[in-house]
Amino acid sequence: MPVINQIIHQIQVSGIRRFDEAVSPIPDIIKLTLGEPDLPTPAHIKKAAIQAIRDDCSHYSPLMGFQRLQVAASQYFNQKYGLTYAPSEIIATVGATEAVATALLTCLNPGDGVLLPTPNYASYQPVVAMAQAHLITVDTTSAGYKLTPAQLVATIAAHKNDHLKAIILNYPTNPTGITYTKAELAALVTVIRSANLLVISDEIYSELTYEQPHTALATLYPEKTITINGLSKSHAMTGWRLGFIMAPLALINEMKKTHQYLVTSTSSISQMAGIDALTNGLDDGAKMRDIYQARRDYLISRLSEIGLNYCYPTGAFYVFAQVPADFTGNSWAFATQLAQQAHVAVIPGSAFGPAGEGWFRISYAASMTALRTSMNRLAIWRSQVPIKTED
Template structure:
């Protein structure tokens, strides 16, 4: 029997395919190193786990508002003011089952069939596929290792057309680790000032994993803030990938639209995770800081290991926990099995 034609319009996440293959190989007794999923190999801090245990004992086991508990949304606002000097109210916050759902909600709420969505390369593989699910057209703007995998205001301007509806990017970036400075973000913001019909989705899930200084958000520019959908969550900074909680901050029109969408898909995020999230967002950040220092040491070690690989061009990533080498040297060459590297 035939299945929906929708399935042919987007791809399975490559990272999840790799992770599945890794699990299958390990199950068959093969020792493999799995570099597929973007997941901290640390345990969730004890104070967060204890908050979840207390929530279970306190019987937080019922449906919550689709947008999340009011006190959690207030905690998100407190975090955004403390860490980013951004003023939002609880009515500007929507909590979801992971940042991926927050992104999907926003894209589905904004992009119509045929609308163009600009995405700088390289990017998280899910971005383009969510745009395709919404019926939008992906417009890629290329960055290179020479410009530290960041696009310029001139490149952005050149990519914009009358059909452009949304711009999606992450800083720190998955997978390059690129971090945009305030000056660079201001350059992009000045372009958007000239194009008032374009929304900006800013994925800031890696904000704490920043090795070069203060995290900068494009939402800091007052003239642009109403058009920014600021994505964040718990997975990376608090080692809570399996807990599945993300959130975004946006204008109330976007929040209401996404509340409507989410209400028909998953309703609210897990009630126990929401209670733990309050502790994560307002509690002790020392475990996060210790994790980041360990990532910093690993970054130095990995850069030392790869620097002598022939053909590798690799900048030291200023953020996140990946390296993204330029391996174009190998394109067109043959593998040991005689296969051509594309």
């Protein structure tokens, strides 16, 4: 009898982590790989956590989090995006990662179909598999990496016998850095509503939009949206592991059980830091956004100079760039050679599903010095790699 569950056995560690681990030992490597803010957590948040430790805040919190945190989150997301979740409709989770897992495991039955625009962040597929549901991906490459209403209508029609239950949206999007306007989302919601789909909307990068405001999906489709957010990116708090699930009460009451049996509750100290972040750190995200925007502008101007195509990023901290046509090999081979020969690490596009093949993701959650040096190295390397000649 096999000891390991067959579904788990078939799941792999994500391509992002595998590639990052493979290139990390290269001496002098500049890593533009992980979606990990290089900026420190703001000092006032750290102070609140230190105070929490001094106050012996070292016990379990209520399952859904401290009530003060739920109230702070309710007010913060209302002020930021006009969301109207009551404190009782918010669960504090172990990062957005647990929020996604809790939402999917609570709602999916074996055999359910889940739509996912791709290329996509790699954390959804394994959880859908654990729930014995199946993913139906929609390749967004041809429409500039944005899901269009027409594509959605066609996909729903083509899969009408597949028990379509839900769609996972993530915007600003990892890995492409695109985001949607309110009008684009409203057009998608018209299709989603007529198909009566549940939406799991991962908006973890909501504070990082450039040139346009973020529209929260639940402001357009409150009745069947599960909103995922958190402090990892907005407040540079990835290691604190604090995220949120927000949804109508009936859904929250079910998700509370999954959350309890997965994790009980998230760290009490992180929650106390979170209360401070959400009440005294309203502008923290905007300050970081200005820094990321300057880096984005620098990066895309250098990529243009070097002659590489990219998808114009309006959010998150990624640029999705195209493997040059004269490179004979896939995106994994390209990123491997770039790492080995130029000592610059980026993530191969195939780590984000087959639709990402031929592209690579650069994370600009890295210092300007690192970005400058890496672009100089890339430029020199590009001038040296053999160009395929026409015959």
